Amino acid sequence: MVSRGRRRTWARTAGFYGLAALFMLPTVFVFYWMITLSVKPQVEATAFPPSFFRFSVTTAGYREVFTKYPFLLYTWNSLVVALGCTALGLAVGLPAAYSIARWRQRRLALTILVARIIPGISYLIPWYIFFRHLRLVDTHAALILTHLIVGLPIIIWVMIGFFEDVPPDLEDAALIDGCSYLGVFWRVALPLVRPGVVATGILSFVFSWNNFLFSVILAGRQTRTLPIAVFNMISYEEINWGTLAAAATMITLPVLVLALIVQRHIVTGLTFGAVKQ
Amino acid sequence: MNGPAETTSGARAVVPAVGRARAPRRLGNWGHRNARWLFPAPAVLLVAAIIVYPIVYTVWMSLQDWFASSLTLPKFIGLANYRKILVGDPRFREAVVRTLYFTGLVIAGETVLGVAMALLFNREFWGRGLLRTLAILPMVATPVAIGLVFVMMYHPTLGVANYLVTLIGLAPFKWTYSSGTALYALAVVDIWQWTPLIMLIALAGLASLPQEPYEAARIDGATSLQAFWHITLPLLRPAIVVAVLFRAIDAIKTFDIIFIMTQGGPANSTETINILLFNQAFSYFNMGYASSMAVALFAVVMGASLILIKLRRTAAW
Numbered sequence: 001m002v003s004r005g006r007r008r009t010w011a012r013t014a015g016f017y018g019l020a021a022l023f024m025l026p027t028v029f030v031f032y033w034m035i036t037l038s039v040k041p042q043v044e045a046t047a048f049p050p051s052f053f054r055f056s057v058t059t060a061g062y063r064e065v066f067t068k069y070p071f072l073l074y075t076w077n078s079l080v081v082a083l084g085c086t087a088l089g090l091a092v093g094l095p096a097a098y099s100i101a102r103w104r105q106r107r108l109a110l111t112i113l114v115a116r117i118i119p120g121i122s123y124l125i126p127w128y129i130f131f132r133h134l135r136l137v138d139t140h141a142a143l144i145l146t147h148l149i150v151g152l153p154i155i156i157w158v159m160i161g162f163f164e165d166v167p168p169d170l171e172d173a174a175l176i177d178g179c180s181y182l183g184v185f186w187r188v189a190l191p192l193v194r195p196g197v198v199a200t201g202i203l204s205f206v207f208s209w210n211n212f213l214f215s216v217i218l219a220g221r222q223t224r225t226l227p228i229a230v231f232n233m234i235s236y237e238e239i240n241w242g243t244l245a246a247a248a249t250m251i252t253l254p255v256l257v258l259a260l261i262v263q264r265h266i267v268t269g270l271t272f273g274a275v276k277q
Numbered sequence: 278m279n280g281p282a283e284t285t286s287g288a289r290a291v292v293p294a295v296g297r298a299r300a301p302r303r304l305g306n307w308g309h310r311n312a313r314w315l316f317p318a319p320a321v322l323l324v325a326a327i328i329v330y331p332i333v334y335t336v337w338m339s340l341q342d343w344f345a346s347s348l349t350l351p352k353f354i355g356l357a358n359y360r361k362i363l364v365g366d367p368r369f370r371e372a373v374v375r376t377l378y379f380t381g382l383v384i385a386g387e388t389v390l391g392v393a394m395a396l397l398f399n400r401e402f403w404g405r406g407l408l409r410t411l412a413i414l415p416m417v418a419t420p421v422a423i424g425l426v427f428v429m430m431y432h433p434t435l436g437v438a439n440y441l442v443t444l445i446g447l448a449p450f451k452w453t454y455s456s457g458t459a460l461y462a463l464a465v466v467d468i469w470q471w472t473p474l475i476m477l478i479a480l481a482g483l484a485s486l487p488q489e490p491y492e493a494a495r496i497d498g499a500t501s502l503q504a505f506w507h508i509t510l511p512l513l514r515p516a517i518v519v520a521v522l523f524r525a526i527d528a529i530k531t532f533d534i535i536f537i538m539t540q541g542g543p544a545n546s547t548e549t550i551n552i553l554l555f556n557q558a559f560s561y562f563n564m565g566y567a568s569s570m571a572v573a574l575f576a577v578v579m580g581a582s583l584i585l586i587k588l589r590r591t592a593a594w
Contacts, residue, residue, distance in 0.1 A: 016402065023394050026469055027411050031418075033437060034426045046435045092319040099316035108317055110586060115328050117582040119530045121551050122571035125338065125558050126331035129345065145327060152320065181312035210419045212533045217559060227421040231537055234425060241429055248422035259417040266413050267477045271523060 034252075037245035038062070045241040061246030068243075071250075074229040080140050081215075081225055082208040085147040089155045089204050090197065097159035098185050102171075109160060113272060116153035120213050123149065128217055138220025146214040151204035157272040158203065158265060162196030163189060199265040202258050209255055226251045332575070338568035345562040358569035368545070369553060369570065376549040379460055379467075380528040386468040388521055391475025392513075396505075398476070399483040412473035424537035427466050428453070431538075453539050456546035463547055466534050471527075475520045482516025483509075515588075522585040529578055550574050 037045050039057045065071050100109050127146060128137070136142040166189050174184045190197070212227045219228055230247045233239060259266060308315060339358055343351035362369045398408060415423070430438045431452035439449040452462040490508045499507070532551045535541070541548035541556065548556075550570060558567035 016397070019397060020402075020404075020408065023390075023397070024408065024411055027415055027473070030423070030426055030430075030469065031414065033430065034422065037426075037429065048435050049440050050437045092323055096317035096320035099313055103313040105313070105317070108321070112320070112324065113586075114579075114582070115324050117526055117578060118328065118332070119551070119571070119574050119578050121530070121532060121554055122335055122575045123328065123331045124555075125564055125568055125571060126334035127327075128559070129564070130331075130334075148323065149327060152324070156320065180309060181316070182308075185316070206417055210417075210421075212420055212537070216536075227419060230421050230425065234428065234537070244425055244429065248419075248425045252419040252422035255417055255419055256414055259413055260410060263410055263413050266417060267474070267481075270416065270474060271478060271519075 031256075034245055034248055037241055038249045039246075040242055042240050042242055045245070058242070061240060061242035061244075062250070064240065064243045065247050065250065069229065069233070071229070071247075074224055074226045077140070077143075077219070077223050078209055078226040081143040081147060081223075082205045084140065084144040085151050085208040086201050086204040088144060089148055089151040090201060093152050093155035093200075094159060094190070094197065095185065097156045098163050098189055100156070101160045101163035101166075109157070112153050112156050115149060116272070120149065124214065124217055127214075131218060137218055138223050140223055142218045143215060143223060143225070146218060147208040147211055149214075150207045150211055153272070154203050154207065154269045155200045158200045158269050159193065159196055161268065162193040166192050196265075199262040200269070202262045203265065203269045206255050206258055335568045335571050335575075338565055339572050341565040341568075343565045345564045347562075351565065354565070358566050359573075361566065362569055362573060368548075369550075371545070372548050372550045372553045375460065375547070376529060376551070379464060379531065379549060380525060382461070382464045383467040383471070383528050383531075384521055384524055386464065387472045387475050387524060388517065390468065390472045391520070392479050392517060394472070394476040395479035395483055396509075399480060409477070412477060415470045416474055418470075420533035421537055423466065423470065424534050427462075428538055431462055453547075454543065456542075456544040459539055459543060459547045463535055463538060466538070467528065467531060470534075471524060475517075475524065478516055478520040478523075479513065482513050486512050518588060519585070522581060522588065526578055526581050526585065529574075529581070 036052075036055065038061050039059070040055050041058045041060065044051060044055045096108075096112070099105060123146070127142075131137045131142045170192075171184050171188055174188050175181075179187070209225075210227065211225075212231070215225045215228050216231070219225055224232075230244075230251055233244060233247055338351070340353060340355060341351035342354045342357070343349075398405070430436045431454070433439065433449065433451050433454050436452070438452060442449055450458050450462075453459045486509070490512075491504055494504045494508060530551060531549065532555070535547055535549060535552055536555065539547045541552040551574070554567050554570040554574065557563045557570065
C-alpha cells in the first residue's frame, strides 16, 4: 500500500515537471536558438536538418557586426536616448508620482494612464510634421522627448505604489519641524523609495531601448538607434545568419540582464500597478 | 521594501530642521499651499505638449487633404476622409477585420494557455522562482531581436520551425512567406511573447483566492473538477477579464512584430490598421487620410480602455 502511494506521488511529480518543461520549452528555445545561431559558422547556421547541440563555435558573426556596420555609433545613440529619456522621466515623474500618492490625485493618475493607452502611431504624424518643421528630425532631442511617452507613465505608475508605502507620520513630523513639501519630498520620501527609483529607472531604460516605432520615423542617419539598425540589416538578403543572430543577441542581452535585476517590478510596471508581486 | 537602516537615515535627515527658523515656510507660503499642483505640473505640461497637442493636430489634419511630399498646402475637405474609410476603401475595411481577427486570435490563445499555466503552477514547487524569471524574458526582450530570430526560424527551407514540424509528422508550412499562413505565424510570435503576462496576472489572482469556499465544498463532497468550475473560475474571472483587456488594448496596437517580420505582406495578408496607416503616412505621405485612420484607431482603443478603467473602479484591484 505505502509503496504504491509513494509511487503514485512520484509519478505525479514527474508528470508535473514534464508538463512544466513542455510549457516553458518554447520560451527557452527561442533564446537558445538566437544565441547558438550567433556563434555558428554560416555553413552550420543554415544547415538542414539543423544541429541543436553539436556545432563549432566562432566569433565571426560578432566581429562582422562591428566591422561592417557602425555598431558603436548605434549603441551610443541608443544609450544617449534611453538614458536621456530615463533622466527626464525621473525628473518630472517622481514629483508627480509623489503628489498623486500624497494627495490621492486619482484623476491625474488616470490621465497619465491614457498617455500609455493611446496608440503610439496616432502621435507619429503630428510629431513627424512638427519635428521636421523645427528641423529636429535626426536629433537625440526628438527621440528623447518621444520616448518619454513610453517611459514616463511607467515611472509614475510604479512610483505611486512606492510613495504610498512611505509612512505619513514621518512626513508630517518633518512638516511640523518646518520642512517645506519640497524638503519632505527630497529628504524624507525620496531616500525611502530609492529601490523603487532604481527599478523604475531600469524599466524606463529598457522600454526606451526596445522602442522601434518612434525611432524608425524620427531617427536619421546620425541618430539611428540599435533596433532600427538591426531592422535595416534584415533587408540585405545575402547577409549571414550568424551576423544577424549576433546583432539580435547583442541588442537584447543587456535588456534581459537588466530585467532580471528588477524582475519583481516588471509585471507591476506592465500592468500599471494592477498586479503587485 | 525598505530596510530599517534606510528608515533611520530618512528620519535623521529631518532632525536638523528642528533648529532652523520658520522663515522658509513664510517665504514659500504660496508654493507651500499650492504644492499639490506644483509637484505634478512639469509632468502634466510635458504630457500635454507631447500628447494633447498631437491629438488635436491629428483630428484637425484628418479634415484635410494633404500630401506631405507635395508643395501644395493642406486643403480643408470636411469629413470626406471619414466617408472614405467608412464606405469608400475596401482595403481599410479589410485591415479592420484583420486587426480584430488577429487580436481575437492572440487573446484566445494567450488566455487559454496563460490561465492553464497559472493553474498548473499555482503550487509550491522547486524551481518556482526560475519559472517566474523565465516568464518575464519574452516580455522584455527587444521586439526587433525577437522578430529577427523568428524570421530565421520561419524560413521555409532552412528554418528550424519546419524541421520541428516534420519531426512531429506534419507537412512543412511556409509560415510568414505565404499569404495563407502569415497572420497565424505572426499570432504565434505574439502568443509566445505575451502568454506569460496572462499567466502572471492569473497567478496573482489565484494567490489571493480565499480558502473557505474550498473547505465548504470539500465538506459538501464536491469533486475537484466541480470546485474548479464553480469556485475557482468565477472567483478568478475579474483577474482574467483585466488581463484580457490589457492584452486587447495592446494587441490592437501591435506594430513592431508585424512591421519587422512581414511589413504587411505577403499580398497585404498581414496589413493591419497600424501597418496600413503607417504606409499611408510615411510611404505615400498621404497625411490627411492617414490622420483619419489614426483617429478611428484611437477611438477603438479608447473605447476598450474606458471599459477597463470602469472595471478597475468596480473590481478595485
